Amino acid sequence: MSPTHFTVRSLAGKLFSSMLVFTLGIILVFATALTTIYYLSYERDAEAELASSAQDAADYLNASPTAANIPALEEQFTGVVRYTLIADDGAVLYDSAVDPATMENHADRPEVREADAAGKAAIMRHSDTLGTDTVYAAVKLDDGSIVRLSESRHSLLAFLGSMAMPVVVALIVSGILVFVLSRTLTRRIMKPIDALNFADPLENEIYEEMDPLLIRIDEQQRRLLQQNRELAAAENMRRDFSSNVSHEMKTPLQVISGYAELMKNDMVQPADRQKFAGLIYEEAQAMRSLINDVLTLSRLDESAFGDESRRIDLHAVAERVAGRLGSFAADQGIEVRVEGSPASIAGTETLAEEMIYNLVENGIRYNHEGGSVVVRFEVEEGGAAAASPPFSVPEGASGEEGEAIEVRRSVVVRVSDTGPGIPEELRDKVFERFFRVDKSRSKETGGTGLGLAIVKHAVLYHHGTIDVETAEGVGTTFVLRLPAV
Template structure:
């Protein structure tokens, strides 16, 4: 970052210096051209006055002109009467020259063009005399350009000094700019008194830090809960097995103890499977690819698998609705619907009912599960999706609940971009909606 900022500053400074040199050269050149034009007009005025006073004899003793100045005397018919560059040599008629033509018509004229006589770009100024002839004075434009270019070495030396000074200054300035960034306290971003432009970044970092802290706390809590939940069935299994190992169980009670060990082991297996599912969902669903799934057909399959459990709890289950297809992970969708419907059965009353409706609505595909069960206290509705949270712990353990079912539903909903809405009244039942 330091190098990039310094490099950018150096590029800007170098470009500024070069642009300044170019502009100064142009300004000096234009000033020299203006001075040269003014000098030529003055010289032309001086020569015109001399010719008016002395006649053509003045050219025999032509003096007082600057070096490089060319003087041409042109007759009223355009013939060249005298030229300081060609002497008495015969020259072509000059009546058609722009500055001469303008002088004949308006009294004076000027032009800039390349001269075939001297082979240089020249500035011409012509003035008409009282006898109708024209005096023309000219000078090479290269003299003005040369004067402008003559200052380039000095300007280059100044530019080098400026560049070195700017380079040293930029290094120092960049160091000052970077220093507050290097001293940032990333653990407490909002406590830094630094540039205003960094405020959004620091706020984002603070938010991420809080999210990380929350995730870390959640993992600690999850680990503690997992340890506790695993320890309970293992302790029971170990206790029952120890009693049987020590021969303290009567032969007629062995079946009962074996059944308890089997139930605790089954509960342990279900718990481990739920933890594995939840871990996969935490990772975004793993490598499972999404496919087209008919929610109505899937819900009927799920409820069919739960029919034995519904019969055991004396709960009537009914599935209604219409076919509706979404793109999702079939296995995860199945587990979501299974857990919701299983809860509706387990936490119901003998002789109660569970109604499942599947279909398309204006807000999207929906699965609505309504039961006539024990309900959820209003202040606990938001907590039912927490891991290992149980509204009725004693009832949950009796029915083999792990406390992870609705957590799986929540993570499955996040994976599919779905929303969950729960309405419940204690003692009257619960309505749970999944909207995709």
């Protein structure tokens, strides 16, 4: 089985790094955008200024004789701007930067052609070799020649490159400020989270976005607390059950051991050997019954009956139980009757038989000679069974643990006896393990004290309910309601 890997991430670190990267990214984008805007605005103004200078030069030259154009350019128009005088046939007459004799014909230059056609032109051309942009402004003179002014500019990439150092410095300064600010904001954001009291999640003053998480934590804690209580109760019950089983088995073992020791040491008269053997047999049978009941309860606790679910004719089961207990009832002078119509449930037949058997046997065992035990079946419309127990759901039934199961019909089983009844204050305890109404009489009749506990578990397993109707001195009726199929 491959190990589980957990990715551990700090929320504070995530907030801090996100704020830092986001802020620096915004600064970088804005710096680039502003630099580009500044460059384009500067270039547009410079181009307009160069065009204006070209028009001033043209106006000056038009006011002078044509023969004085070159001297005027040499004397009047100097500086960083390059001046070129081009004849109407494209020949270069004058250039302030290069010897005109070495220059080729300029008739095909875009600014020259546009100025010749439109009277003036302003064009920017990029030089891949120099990596610069050159702005040209040309104006056509009255004599047909063209005066052209040009000025080199850095390209946008070159301009951005020249701004790299100031931008880097600005980013470093901004990064330091953002680092301090983001750390401060992160601490403020994390402060209420770090102060969370998970022992009482709903009492925290925290961001509303965390309410669903805290509600879920509170629900989980309550559920775990309930489960811990149930586990503690189950552990106490298991401990008490183990103690009671040991106690119940100790007496028959002592009796068997004592009588067997007497017989082993030949301390029993031959006439009494059969009597002692009978006592040993009775105690062994009592232990066998106790072990069988303990195993049944253990199977119920472990849901070991979950895969045996099928349709059961409970009326036929009761008749079979009456037949099995016929000789025992005859020995006690008790009449056993099964009344009513056939009724079916979904569940485990072995467990259903154990349920009816224990009720009828109890009715026989705790009765008086000449009494009776009656098992009566009815089918009621509507109703709901008890909340489903923590056992497997039999086939044909539905519902989840702790959920009431709605049923259309219920099988009602009434097991009535004519015994002494159960005192009112003890009715809620008769289903406890090893509980006996009359401990001395229970020992005489051979009961294990687990029969009614098994009955209650079996009823819950079949998603039913069980009630006790009794009055002291006039008998007891156990009423079972189970979902019909």
